[in-house]
Amino acid sequence: MKHDLIIEAIDVVKHFGDGGNWLSKSPVVQAVDGVSLQVRRGETFAIVGESGCGKSTLARVLMRLLSPTSGSVLFDGKEVSTTTGAALQSLRREMQFIFQDPFSSLNPRMTVGKLVGEPLEVHAPELSAQQRREKVADLLRKVGLRAEYAGRYPHEFSGGQRQRIGIARALASGPRLIIGDEPVSALDVSVQAQVINLLGDLSRDMGLTLVVIAHDLGVIRHMSDRVAVMYLGRIVESGTTEEVYTSPRHPYTKALLASIPTMGGKQGDRKATVLGEMPSPSAPPSGCRFHTRCPYAQAKCKTDAPALQGAGTDDHQVACxxxxxxxxxxxxxxxxxxTEAVEARFALYRNATDGGTVTHLLNQSTKRN
Amino acid sequence: MQLGDENSADSGTLLALSDLVLRFKGHKNDVLDGVSLTVKRGEVVCVVGESGCGKSVTAMALMDLLPAGSATISSGNLDACGLNLDLTSTCLPSEMRGNRIAMIFQEPMSSLNPSFTIGDQIGEAVLRHKGGTRTQALDRAQEMLQRVGIANPEQRLSEYPHQLSGGMRQRVMIAMALANDPEILIADEPTTALDVTIQAQILDLIRDLRDETGMGTIMITHDLGVVAEIADTVAVMYGGQVVEQGAVGEIFNNPQHPYTIGLMSAMPRLDNPVGRLAIVPGTVPTIANMPQGCRFRTRCVFATQACAERPKLSQIAPEHDVACHYAPLEVNVSVAI
Structure with missing residues (x-):
């Protein structure tokens, strides 16, 4: 089946460092090593993995913030990995980035209005100052902030609000693709839920495509339609989120899912703990890169790198x-x-936060104390 | 953890903190508003809450690690290690700290000194409290490294923190904390900076060491998953108040406080994705803007005028206390859509 792709990576490799010379040795870090993926228009695609797996580097290559060592990135079918100048600027209008840390990604000396209006100055210079102010107010309302906030500075806002400002800024140029690098991981659970809902609403209402990089598998399960699991610079498994979560086929995906402490799990019944730690991307193991930690590894895994291959269903691919x-x-x-009572309690809470009218059946004189 | 009066006389109680009220200099509101915790032998008590709820301040105040003169304690009593301390005037003697009560921190890199070897740093804790020679201290350090599952301990002794990975550094921190066989371990977000597979290893390690030594553990975390995984009892904090506490099964299977219910509804689930996540509206107020009475009331969808009066933490089920006027909600509140 042919899908309508918005961005596609073909065999992307990104290495850092040049190996040094005879005077100094500096290792080549193989951050991304042969990754191919396809993101369809309108979907939310997630890339998940632990620190050091290359997911952020991959996102930056997709964004053209870094250029790949080899391989190519196609946006709307056009090669973009070597674009520069005016073509790059118009590409930036089409794809925007949301950063992880809402504290360091906003310039503390700019007002919110200026921060959100800045992309408009670049990408829509034809707007008058008045029109720009209106557009900024519009964007702020869209992300759930008040238009009056335009005159304030970032330090006046909480983490969740700052992340909303970052989202408004990303939306300003009217992009079709937004790449978020850990967009909610710096936020507390209660605020995180607000931002996840906001991103979901925006992508639905504005027809955006989202690529989300995250390490939190719960967040990914909630947000994304399809997911790719990375380990040491390579994709080890990909497929629809449902499929990958309910029937993971790669030993690493299994281990990753089993490592997460869940509220439902009974204590001590975790099935497997992966042993050891991730090897350094400057000296990755030969063959399958997971073989040093894999409970199922055999001789072949040490020498032959497995390719991604179909695993049963249409979309599901695994490299094992x-x-x-x-x-x-x-x-x-x-x-x-x-239990029924607890179920009722959760339903009450959900209905009340959804705007239901709360009636207290208990009057103050009889209240519990 | 204090659950009714019958437990307070329990001889298995290792640490009892009661009614701690703490205010930072220059502020008009208390950061901790009457926090009580009890830890029994072999028990893991998890203190859970979001940033700014006072969970770390509680631990720092317990250990007397807050900068001198930065805070005033207007009420509070600590019963631990055979001492009964009135925290308003005295603090934990330094010969207890790192000896009978030990602590590990979130950031293993910034808590280790980059210019000393692992062996020196673990050995220092031993020399400081147990005395003896440097060789004895290093032997002890090596034994501890072995115990926390570090391969080649004799080689690691002479290495520096930068040569270790994050998970290994956290193991070193644990080795250092446990070098003097403490009765109580306070762990402040020990796995937050680590990847999930490494987090699982560290949680296993803490659980094994607890079983081996019978130490009591206070674990501070924001992750409900970690709580479910390791806790025996749980205290949920919001705005410097304990809003709900009880046995882990009770808290997860029968949550009563609107904040606890909100947190659980807001957490993206691995097993059962719902359309939209329920949220906890708004954000945590700053200390200066904390409301009187129940501090959650400005964000609570069920709050009324009555909540301006602080609800007492009182028993709602066996081994389960909650501080809410309207608990249980399904009996006392109805919602019409």
Whole structure:
């Protein structure tokens, strides 16, 4: 089936460092090593992995903030990995970035109005100052902030609000693709939920395509349609989020999912703990890069690097020699059934936050104490 | 953890903090508003809450690690290690700290001194409290490294922190904290800076060491998943108040406080994705803007005038206390859409 792709990476390689010379040795860091992926128009695509797996580098290559060592990136079918000048500037209008840290990614000396209006100055110079102010007010309302905030400075806002400002800034140029590098991981759970909902609403209402980089598998499950799991610069598994979470086929994906402490899981029934730590990307293991930590590794894994291959269903791909022989079992613990009273309590909470009218059946004189 | 009066006389109690009220200099509001915690032998108590809820300040105040003169304590009593301390006038003696009560921190890199070897740093804790020679201290350090699962301990002794990975540094911190066989370990977000696979290893390690030594553990975290994984009892904090506390099963299977319910609804689930996440509206107010009474009331969808009066933390089920006028909600509140 041919899909309508918005961005596509073909065999992208990004290495840092040149290996040094005879006077000084400096290792080549193989941050991304042969990654191909396809993002369809209108979907939310997630890239997940632990620190050092190359997911942020990959995002920066897709964004053309870095140029790949080899391989190509196609945006709307056009090669963009070597674009420069005016072509690059118009590309920037089409794709925008949301950064992880809302504290360091906003210039503290600029007002919110200036921060959000800045992309407009660059990408829509034809707007008058008045029109620009209106557009900024519009954008702020869209991300759930008040238009009056335009005159304030970033330090006056909480983390969640700052992330909203960052989102408004990304939306200013009217992009079709937004890449978020850990867009919610610096936020507290209660605020994180607000921002996740906001991103979901925006992508639906504005027809945006989102590429989300994250390490939190719960967030990914919630936000994304399809997911790619990375380990040491390579994609080890990809597929629809549902498929990858309910029937992971790569041993690393299984281990990753099993490592997450969940509210439903009983204590001590975690199925597997991956041993050891991720090797350095400047000296990755030969063959399958996961073989040093894999409980199923065999001789072949040390020498031959497995390619991504179809795993049963349409979209599901896995890079493992032995995925068919590894038992296919669910690794996520099911949440135990809640009692009726607790179920009712959660429903009350949800309805009340959705704007329901709250009536207190208890008057003050009889209140519990 | 204090759950009714019957437990306070329990001989297994290692640490009892009661009614800690703390205010930072120059502020008009208390940062901690009557925090009580009890830890029993072999028990893991998790203090859970979001940034600014006072969970770390509680631990720092317990250990007397807040900068001198930065805070005033207007009420508070600490019963630990055979001492009964009135925290308003005295603090934990330094010979207890790192000896009978030890602490590990979130950032293992910034808590280790980059210019000393691992062996020296663990050995220092031993020399300081147990005395003996440097060789004995290094032997002890090596034994501890072995115990926390570091391969080649004798080689690691002479290495520097930058030569270790994040997970290994956290193991070194744990080795250092446990070198003097403390009765109580306070762990402040010990796994937050680590990847999930490494986090799982560290949680396993803390659990194993608890089983081996019977130490009591206070674990401070913002991650409900970690709580479910390791806690025996849980205290949920918001704005410097403990709003709900109880046995881990009770808190997760029968949450009562609107904040606890909100947190659980807002957490993206691995197993059961729903359309939209429920949220906790608004953000945590600053200390200066903290409301009187129940401090959650400005964000609570069920709050009324009555919440201006602080609800007492009182028992709602066995091993389960909650501070909400309207608990249980399904009985006392109805919502019409």
């Amino acid at each position: 020699h032995f995925w068919e022989t590894i038992p296919n079992e669910a690794v996520i613990a099911e949440t135990p059934q809640k």
